[in-house]
Amino acid sequence: MTTDIDEARDWQGNEIDCASCPHRDLLALGGCEIKKACVQDRYARRLERFFQQNRALADQYLDHPYFETRAVAAGYATVFLLPRLLQDPDETVRWSAARRLPKRYLLPLRNDPHREVRIRVASVLSDEDLRPMASDEDYYVRQIVAKRASPGLLPLLVLDPDSGVRREVARRIGPEWLAQMAMDKDGEVRLEAARRMSPGRLLAMIDDSDWRVRYEVASRVDTYELSRLLDDPDPMVRELVRSRTGFTGASRSGPTSPNTKPATEPSS
Structure with missing residues (x-):
C-alpha cells in the first residue's frame, strides 16, 4: 500500500518535477535525490537533508511560502539574515531563527x-532573564522557569496556581521557605x-x-517521637513505625483485631 510519505509531493500537494527545479543540475552531482533530499519536498526531513548538502542555498529560501522550508533553511542560512525571521508569522520559523542568534535576540x-x-525560550534562559516569565500565563512555561531559575527567584512561584510548578519550587527553593x-x-x-526538611x-x-x-516523617524522625503514629490509619505507616520502634503489641487505641478471638469467659 502506498502512503503519503512514499510519494514525492511539494507543499501544495503537487507531484515533484525535477526537470522544472532550478537546482536540477544537483541531481547528477549527488546534491539532491527524489524522496530523500529535495528542496521542493513537503517533508521536513527531506528538506533538512537537502540543506545539509547544500548550505550555500539556504539564504535563498528564507522567504519561501512554505513555513517548513523557511524553518529548515533558517538552520543553515547566514546568521546575519536571521533577525528578520523573528517576526515570521509561523512559530516554528521564529524559534528556528532564534536558537542560532545571540541571547539578546531571545529576550523579546x-x-x-x-x-x-x-x-x-525559557529552557535556554537563566537567572534574571527568566524573571518576567515567572508570571507567564502558561503553566508549563512556569514549570520550566521553576526548574531553571536560581533559588533566589523561586519565591516568586511559591503561591503559583499550578501544583506542578509548586512541586518543582519545593524541590529547589532555599530551606528557609520549606516551612x-x-x-x-x-x-x-x-x-x-x-x-x-x-x-x-x-x-x-x-x-x-x-x-x-x-x-x-515516620522514616526519619527520632524513634522516641513515633508513639503518636503507632495507631496511624494507614497500614504502611503503622508497619514502618513498628519496625523502627520494635513495637509488636496490639493497637494502643483498644479495638480488637477482627482475627483476634475474645477471651474465654469463666463458667458460672
Missing part, C-alpha cells in the same frame, strides 16, 4: 504569542518539602493529612 520572544516558543511550603494545600507539594523540623508534619507525608 519571552512574550511570543505561541506557548511552544516561550517554552523553548511555608509544608503548609501547601497539595499533598505532593508538602511531600517534596518534607523530603528536604531536617528531622527536627519534620516533626511538625507528624499529623499531616497525607499518608505519604506521615510515612516520610
Whole structure:
C-alpha cells in the first residue's frame, strides 16, 4: 500500500518535477535525490537533508511560502539574515531563527504569542532573564522557569496556581521557605518539602493529612517521637513505625483485631 510519505509531493500537494527545479543540475552531482533530499519536498526531513548538502542555498529560501522550508533553511542560512525571521508569522520559523542568534535576540520572544516558543525560550534562559516569565500565563512555561531559575527567584512561584510548578519550587527553593511550603494545600507539594526538611523540623508534619507525608516523617524522625503514629490509619505507616520502634503489641487505641478471638469467659 502506498502512503503519503512514499510519494514525492511539494507543499501544495503537487507531484515533484525535477526537470522544472532550478537546482536540477544537483541531481547528477549527488546534491539532491527524489524522496530523500529535495528542496521542493513537503517533508521536513527531506528538506533538512537537502540543506545539509547544500548550505550555500539556504539564504535563498528564507522567504519561501512554505513555513517548513523557511524553518529548515533558517538552520543553515547566514546568521546575519536571521533577525528578520523573528517576526515570521509561523512559530516554528521564529524559534528556528532564534536558537542560532545571540541571547539578546531571545529576550523579546519571552512574550511570543505561541506557548511552544516561550517554552523553548525559557529552557535556554537563566537567572534574571527568566524573571518576567515567572508570571507567564502558561503553566508549563512556569514549570520550566521553576526548574531553571536560581533559588533566589523561586519565591516568586511559591503561591503559583499550578501544583506542578509548586512541586518543582519545593524541590529547589532555599530551606528557609520549606516551612511555608509544608503548609501547601497539595499533598505532593508538602511531600517534596518534607523530603528536604531536617528531622527536627519534620516533626511538625507528624499529623499531616497525607499518608505519604506521615510515612516520610515516620522514616526519619527520632524513634522516641513515633508513639503518636503507632495507631496511624494507614497500614504502611503503622508497619514502618513498628519496625523502627520494635513495637509488636496490639493497637494502643483498644479495638480488637477482627482475627483476634475474645477471651474465654469463666463458667458460672
